[in-house]
């Protein structure tokens with residue numbers, strides 16, 4: 458498998474044997490996370506003012522983080538077009554986040570099917586699924602409020618997601634969850650602090666950042682636990698699955714159709730974005746924290762470096 462083409466269904470089936478997690482002292486962490494959830498959770502239905510108008514002259518995200526920022530195509534846009542495009546690209550990232558949340562909820566419910574319902578581990582897993590249900594509703598409502606399409610990933614990746622969900626098992630599923638959560642977390646922490654950004658986007662980001670901190674702790678614990686006792690072959694499979702999944706998710710974040718919102722040919726926009734040093738730096742910055750963890754856990758072997766580089770998450 459390489460990063461230069463999309464993963465075919467047979468690639469996934471060939472490398473995805475079932476991996477049972479090793480038993481471990483997981484309940485202490487789960488109990489701590491449950492206590493935190495009980496103390497601090499949000500209900501976006503009531504905690505966000507959905508009637509508040511969008512403000513003129515505000516960005517969807519800080520302009521420096523946009524994939525076309527600083528390019529020749531960016532120079533050709535008026536200020537109003539740049540603002541409009543920023544809202545479309547923000548909606549793309551949010552809708553891909555929502556798509557991945559739907560996948561991870563299915564993975565977690567699938568794992569819970571075999572878990573012991575009397576344990577804190579299962580109680581926390583279900584609490585996280587409940588958080589994600591609220592998040593996906595919140596992202597969907599926010600995109601509708603911004604009046605732009607929920608772009609989601611491209612159709613081929615959307616289809617692959619279904620397959621991924623049926624086949625990916627073991628540490629790679631939680632490693633992929635961690636990468637998706639932590640890259641978006643880095644991005645949202647910046648959004649929520651920037652007063653150039655639409656207040657609605659900042660509030661959505663604030664709620665998400667607060668609840669995702671627990672999810673990332675859980676994902677790290679699950680990666681470590683599920684790495685225990687793998688055979689060398691199973692480890693190689695998990696390393697490859699993690700790299701391929703993260704490559705697809707990272708490259709899906711900006712659906713090229715967003716460029717058409719300001720009259721730019723999607724293919725041309727995509728080419729320019731992928732070669733844009735500002736955007737490449739943004740992706741490296743988003744990937745910095747989860748990549749450090751994956752390296753520490755031995756999930757990024759030399760044989761997968763090329764895929765990781767193509768994901769843009771390693772710079």
Ligand SMILES: [Fe+2]
Nearest residue numbers: 558589592669
């Ligand atoms: Fe979430």
Ligand SMILES: [Fe+2]
Nearest residue numbers: 589638669672
């Ligand atoms: Fe999450």
